[in-house]
Amino acid sequence: MLRLTDASGKAVTGAHLKLEANMSHPGMTPVFADANEIEPGRYHSTIKLSMAGDWVILVTSTLPDGRKVERQFEIQGVEPAKSEFHSSGPTRTPTE
Amino acid sequence: MVQPELQLNKQPRFDLLRLPLIGSLLHWKHARTLLQIPLFVISVAMILHGLFGPSLAAKNLATTLTWVHFRGALVFALLFAGNFFCLACPFMLVRNFARKSFHPVRNWPRRLRNKWLSVGLFVGMLFVYEWLDLWASPWWTAWLIVAYFAAALLVDALFKHAAFCKFVCPIGQFNFVASTVSPLEVAVRDHDVCNSCQTKDCIRGVRVPEAPLTVIQRGCELALFQPRKVGNLDCTFCLDCVQACPYDNVGIISRLPAAELSATETMRSGIGSLLKRKDLAALTIVFSFGALLNAFGMVSPVYALQSSLARFFGFTSELPGLALIFALLLVCEPVLLIGVAALLTRSFTGRSQPLLSVAVRYSYSLAPIGFGIWLAHYGFHFLTGLYTFIPVAQSALAELGFAITPHWGAPGWPPNVVQLFEFGFITLGLIGSLLVGYSIAVTDDRRRAFVAFIPWAVVSLIIAAAAFWLMTQPMEMRGVALGG
Numbered sequence: 001m002l003r004l005t006d007a008s009g010k011a012v013t014g015a016h017l018k019l020e021a022n023m024s025h026p027g028m029t030p031v032f033a034d035a036n037e038i039e040p041g042r043y044h045s046t047i048k049l050s051m052a053g054d055w056v057i058l059v060t061s062t063l064p065d066g067r068k069v070e071r072q073f074e075i076q077g078v079e080p081a082k083s084e085f086h087s088s089g090p091t092r093t094p095t096e
Numbered sequence: 097m098v099q100p101e102l103q104l105n106k107q108p109r110f111d112l113l114r115l116p117l118i119g120s121l122l123h124w125k126h127a128r129t130l131l132q133i134p135l136f137v138i139s140v141a142m143i144l145h146g147l148f149g150p151s152l153a154a155k156n157l158a159t160t161l162t163w164v165h166f167r168g169a170l171v172f173a174l175l176f177a178g179n180f181f182c183l184a185c186p187f188m189l190v191r192n193f194a195r196k197s198f199h200p201v202r203n204w205p206r207r208l209r210n211k212w213l214s215v216g217l218f219v220g221m222l223f224v225y226e227w228l229d230l231w232a233s234p235w236w237t238a239w240l241i242v243a244y245f246a247a248a249l250l251v252d253a254l255f256k257h258a259a260f261c262k263f264v265c266p267i268g269q270f271n272f273v274a275s276t277v278s279p280l281e282v283a284v285r286d287h288d289v290c291n292s293c294q295t296k297d298c299i300r301g302v303r304v305p306e307a308p309l310t311v312i313q314r315g316c317e318l319a320l321f322q323p324r325k326v327g328n329l330d331c332t333f334c335l336d337c338v339q340a341c342p343y344d345n346v347g348i349i350s351r352l353p354a355a356e357l358s359a360t361e362t363m364r365s366g367i368g369s370l371l372k373r374k375d376l377a378a379l380t381i382v383f384s385f386g387a388l389l390n391a392f393g394m395v396s397p398v399y400a401l402q403s404s405l406a407r408f409f410g411f412t413s414e415l416p417g418l419a420l421i422f423a424l425l426l427v428c429e430p431v432l433l434i435g436v437a438a439l440l441t442r443s444f445t446g447r448s449q450p451l452l453s454v455a456v457r458y459s460y461s462l463a464p465i466g467f468g469i470w471l472a473h474y475g476f477h478f479l480t481g482l483y484t485f486i487p488v489a490q491s492a493l494a495e496l497g498f499a500i501t502p503h504w505g506a507p508g509w510p511p512n513v514v515q516l517f518e519f520g521f522i523t524l525g526l527i528g529s530l531l532v533g534y535s536i537a538v539t540d541d542r543r544r545a546f547v548a549f550i551p552w553a554v555v556s557l558i559i560a561a562a563a564f565w566l567m568t569q570p571m572e573m574r575g576v577a578l579g580g
Contacts, residue, residue: 022154024232026488027164027481029507030154052396052572054232056152077399 002035002043004061011041016062019045021075024054035059049078112177112280112348113338122348125339132189139186139241145492146238156234158241160481160488163231168478171274171471178280178348179271182261182332187248191260194249204259211269211375215382218266219426222386226393227418258317261332268332273383274467275328276460277354277528282331282338282346283322289345290323298322298337298346313340316366322346324365327356329376354528357460358535370460374452377459381430384466388562389425391473395569433558434459437551444547445540457540458552461533465556468525469563472518476567479517482508515567522563529556 004012017035022028028051035045049055054076061069113119121127138161146158153159173180228236244267251260261268275281284290299321302313314336316322322337322345338346360370370376392398398421405417438454487502494500508514530553537549 022152024153024229025163025477026153026156026160026231027477027484027507028154029484029504032504052570058152079396 002045002059004041004043012061012063013037013040014064015043017043017045018060018062019047020058020060021047021049022056022058023051024056049075052078054078110350111285114347122335123338128183128335129189129192131184132186135184136186136189139245141492143238143241146234146241149234149492149495151234153232153234154484155488155491156237157485157488157492158234158237159231160485162237162241164477164481165485167474170271171467171474172478174271174274174278174467175471176279178278178282179275179328179331179333182268182271183334185332187244187265188261188332188334190245191248191252194253198253200252200254200256202255204255204257204263208263211263211373211379214264214266214269215375215379217264218269218379218382218386219422221266222390222426223418223422225390227415257319258332258334262318262330269379270383272329272331273380273463274470275331276357277464277467278328279350279353280348281328281351281356282333282335283325283349283351285345285347285349287323289343293343293345295342296321297340297342301336302340302342315340319366321365324363326359326362326364326367327351329356329364330366354464354532355535357463357532358539360457360460360536361539371453371457374456377456380459380463380466381434382426384462384469384559385426385430387466387469387473388559388566389422391469391563391566392425394473394571395566396572397569399572433555437555440551441537441548444550445544447541458533458536461529461536461552462556462559464528464532465522465525465559465563468522468528469559471521471525472563472567475521476511476514476518478508479514480508480511484508518567519564522560522567526556526560529560 002017004015004017006012014037019033019035021031021033031047031050033045033047035043038044047057054074055078056072056074059071059073061071063069111119113122121130124130142158142161145156149156149158153163170181224230230236230240244265247264248260251264252258297313297315299315299319301311301315304310304312316337317334318330318332320330320337322341325331333348363369367373367376401421402414402417405411405420409416409420411417434455435451437458438451441458442449442451442454483505484507487504490500490502494502533552533556534545534549537545537552541548
């Protein structure tokens with residue numbers, strides 16, 4: 001779940017949010033996902049992280065007036081899926 | 097002249113320098129420079145992108161090319177050919193260019209004419225890699241490349257010959273040990289030609305007849321006299337000897353991979369007898385156990401172990417826990433395994449050799465399994481991330497203003513397919529270590545070779561079992577080091 005506000009804390013509605021998840025190790029393809037607005041200023045996305053470890057999530061918000069805002073955050077220590085066998089098999093982690 | 101026993105085979109052998117095109121190219125006086133220039137340009141691009149490009153490792157040329165492509169291409173070149181990365185080394189391009197302006201007069205200090213310093217630097221590199229999460233930091237990776245250029249320049253500005261390559265460079269030491277299992281070596285084609293040679297240009301260099309102190313073509317800067325050179329240890333494939341030989345008697349010739357490791361008693365030019373080289377044995381041990389350690393750093397159990405150590409000892413930072421893991425896996429484990437194996441071999445054969453001599457003699461048998469593990473590890477990253485340099489390069493060009501959209505398709509081969517190759521590489525390494533170990537035992541004591549060999553076979557099996565276990569662990573790529 002992502003919350004988008006302006007400088008005064010007011011919810012920003014009607015934005016288009018794209019998520020890009022990258023592993024900390026090079027040689028991996030990023031994982032992409034879109035976020036849907038489920039209530040004013042609150043956006044929901046589910047992203048499938050393909051490997052255990054540390055991930056960096058880049059959120060690109062295209063505002064209704066066309067401006068783009070980028071934010072980056074980390075998800076550290078994503079645990080391996082129970083059935084994972086050497087890097088194959090997805091691990092789901094909700095983003096907040 | 098005494099000929100090295102491994103070079104007495106006069107059967108026709110494959111010689112890369114006899115091939116059309118490739119042979120002509122490698123014979124060309126400027127072949128090395130030609131191969132170095134592309135790697136130098138790529139290195140500069142990596143440094144600039146690492147320092148000024150995106151902080152995400154997966155999107156930066158410095159981290160992607162260094163930790164995915166360079167390492168992978170390096171081990172595959174060593175597996176299928178030889179030490180061709182030292183041949184194309186970009187650090188030496190800058191150093192060779194600088195040597196046109198300065199001419200060092202000092203010799204490398206006598207006390208440092210061994211591998212102990214480079215063993216320490218090799219361990220240091222492995223440690224810093226884990227501690228600073230180098231794979232995750234374009235900034236640190238860029239500075240590491242800069243440091244290599246600076247160190248090569250500094251050392252070879254102060255000291256004569258190839259002091260940096262022979263005594264300092266950790267990548268070079270890795271390549272020297274790994275290339276003992278390569279199928280090609282720079283070697284003399286016909287020893288009879290060398291026997292009648294009066295000038296010894298391959299080591300002395302080609303000199304102006306009227307001014308004998310003026311060298312117009314270098315001989316071997318690593319002190320490897322071709323007729324007495326055995327194998328690939330300390331050979332950077334620089335091809336100076338090929339250029340210098342007036343009889344075109346040096347080739348890049350096929351040989352039995354890893355056979356040189358069992359010739360522990362043979363006197364080698366520039367190296368001596370492996371039996372007397374505790375430093376080279378230590379390098380081989382660090383190479384082999386370091387392969388396990390480096391792979392261990394990428395799987396889930398290492399984080400559980402770090403947490404347990406932190407709780408037990410009350411560590412509040414990563415450094416002491418990591419140092420403890422290094423001490424356990426790179427000192428305690430090898431000392432225990434090799435010590436017990438040496439003790440058992442001595443006991444089984446009933447001979448009164450010093451324990452250290454037994455350990456040194458048989459330690460060289462661990463190089464193939466070590467290389468198999470490096471190959472499995474680096475090969476995994478290389479093959480599963482094979483195509484990622486394309487979108488990363490596209491991103492870099494887009495940052496420069498080119499109208500290019502990065503295309504993130506499949507990163508490389510599927511991990512479950514690559515895993516089969518990993519198992520194959522480890523198995524090959526194990527077979528190589530068993531064969532070399534037995535061969536060493538036969539040379540040591542033909543009558544009791546089998547019993548002498550058993551403890552070392554068990555050591556190789558333990559290392560291989562650990563590697564198989566590691567490769568089946570869930571990979572967990574930790575380390576978020578953004579920027580510097």
